[in-house]
Amino acid sequence: MTDLLAALLLGIIEGLTEFLPISSTGHLLIAQHWLGARSDFFNIVIQAGAILSVTLVFRQRIWELATGWRNPQHRDYTFKLIVAFLVTALVGLPVRLAGWELPDSVTPIAWALIIGGVWMLVAEHFAEKRGDQPLVTWKVAVLVGLAQVVAGVFPGTSRSAAAIFMAMLAGTSRRFSATEFVFLVGIPTMFAASGYAFLELVKDGAVGSEDWGAVAVAFAAAVATGFVVVKWLLGYIKQHRFTGFALYRIVFGALLLLLMPAGS
Structure with missing residues (x-):
């Protein structure tokens, strides 16, 4: 398989799994066992x-919130987005600074x-x-x-799955509202996390030897x-319910435990 084709497949896998509740990190780590490991910069x-x-999908909603500051509902919703982001940053940053790294073996992901x-x-x-509580x-x-x-601490968990179902259990029972x-809160969260990781790579001198063609294709x-x-x-x-995604996770995880060597 050519490097460009492998990069294309990894980009497609990332796009498919990042916002579906099935774990992009888990799927990419597993895919790279066969398609070849990639640099942190590539990821x-x-x-x-x-x-x-997802920013492009929600561009109208983002503009509505940004320009509708005088609307009490828009202002309240925006403040809640900010609070969710700050909680993630204030709790997650110390974890990052402590040197936590995601394990890349198959068993914990499965x-x-x-x-x-x-x-x-x-x-x-x-x-x-709980009834309809949007x-x-x-x-x-x-x-x-x-x-x-x-x-972010447990690969295979899925950021979207963990957060969506926490929102539904905590009071926002309507699937679309929770999602x-x-x-929306994932946009600044993930941009900030990616930016922080990129700055770390620049500081360590780990950027510069990339195949830019493959990176562009994957992006x-x-x-x-x-x-x-x-x-x-x-x-x-x-x-529809999320049942299909839940069953997929269970079957896929079980297959990994059966077919992949422990700790590989």
């Missing part, structure tokens, strides 16, 4: 492509996929019992921020794929 760039895609799938089934069941509360904002930190809030693939996937998901969850 940061394709993640930035996925973030750009278990995180399985446990996360079960958590999704249970969380959605109890959230639906509003994002301050409690939801804080817990979404904490959920993003948990997902929109999580995706473009992540943007295009992510845009299509997010648009599709937002329409899908208006009529």
